[in-house]
Amino acid sequence: MKLLEDRIREDGTVLPGDVLKVDNFLNHQIDPDLMSAIGEEFARLFADAGVTKVLTVESSGIAPALMTGLQLHVPVIFARKHRSLTLTDNLYTATVYSYTKQVNNDISVDKRFISPDDKVLIIDDFLANGQAVQGLMEIAKAANVDIAGVGVVIEKSFQKGHQMVLDAGLHLEALASVASLENNQVTFMSDQQ
Ligand code: 5GP
Numbered sequence: 001m002k003l004l005e006d007r008i009r010e011d012g013t014v015l016p017g018d019v020l021k022v023d024n025f026l027n028h029q030i031d032p033d034l035m036s037a038i039g040e041e042f043a044r045l046f047a048d049a050g051v052t053k054v055l056t057v058e059s060s061g062i063a064p065a066l067m068t069g070l071q072l073h074v075p076v077i078f079a080r081k082h083r084s085l086t087l088t089d090n091l092y093t094a095t096v097y098s099y100t101k102q103v104n105n106d107i108s109v110d111k112r113f114i115s116p117d118d119k120v121l122i123i124d125d126f127l128a129n130g131q132a133v134q135g136l137m138e139i140a141k142a143a144n145v146d147i148a149g150v151g152v153v154i155e156k157s158f159q160k161g162h163q164m165v166l167d168a169g170l171h172l173e174a175l176a177s178v179a180s181l182e183n184n185q186v187t188f189m190s191d192q193q
Contacts, residue, residue, distance in 0.1 A: 001041055001175040004153070005188055007034060008176055014184040018156065019100060020126075026153065027060035027125050038175060039067025042123065042151045045173045046072070049148035051121040053077055053114065055140065057096070057107055057132050060125040064153050068123055077114065079107040079139060092142045094135035099128045107135050114143040127152040127174060130161025137168065154178060157189055 013021045025031040042064070051072055056065035057079040069076035084106055085093055091108040098105060114120065122136045133150055140147050149171035155162055156178045165172045177189040 001038070003034065003037055004176045005190065007031075008154070008178075008186055012186060014181045014186065018128075018159070018181050020154065020156070020178065020181060020186065022154070027063075030063050035063050035067050038064050038153055039069075039071045041175055042068040042121075042173070043071030046121050046149050046151065046171075049121065049171070050119045051148045052118045053120050054123055055079070055109070055114075055120040055136055056123045057081065057136060061123055061132075064125060064151075065123040068121065068151065072121075075113075077109055077120075079109050079136060081105040081107055092139045094138035094142075096135035097131045099126075099131065107139070109139050109143070111143070114140075114145055116144040118143075118145045119148045120145055121148045122150045123152070124150075125153050127155040127161040127165070127172075128159045130159075130164040133161060133165060137170075149173065151175075156181070 011024050015021050051074055053074050054065045054069040054076045058081055062078050065076045090111050093106055093108045096105050096107050120140055124132055147170055150165050151173045154176045155174035179189045179192055180187040
């Protein structure tokens, strides 16, 4: 998505540890016009996938997921994060290691909000090593629902998550695919084609 790649080039910064900082338009301060265009693009890409709900994880996934749900006219569920869960009877849960914060979080979704006749579209802001998406896939599996696909705003295709999602046989769409962050430079897959 050219609009997004241009914005990353303009406003993104590269931090040590292969972290791309985009908090001035994506995951702290949010540009609603860009986010709206992101929702339209995901809705277009997954228009024929039979999506009944959008599933994400708080907090940075909520904005793109909500914009996508708005376009597809389906509910949006965000998994909640907790340090560790004790009472889990009414919850689908998974444990997720946070790439940026380097801590384990349990994530959970109330069982009332997903049922086996649902088909969920998993959306997140970033795909890095794939832990967050894998946690959402585990929740979908526990709920016995089909996954319509996985949409991420930005993927770092040189990290493990990209292949993990493909190996799971899922339709993956990344609106910006970062090939490298070497020398503090953002190189997109589209630059290399
Ligand atoms: P994963 O679970 O795929 O390793 O990482 C995904 C999560 O980590 C995302 O939800 C995102 O919040 C965070 N994350 C991973 N890599 C980056 C990055 O380069 N920049 C930012 N801002 N967040 C990232």
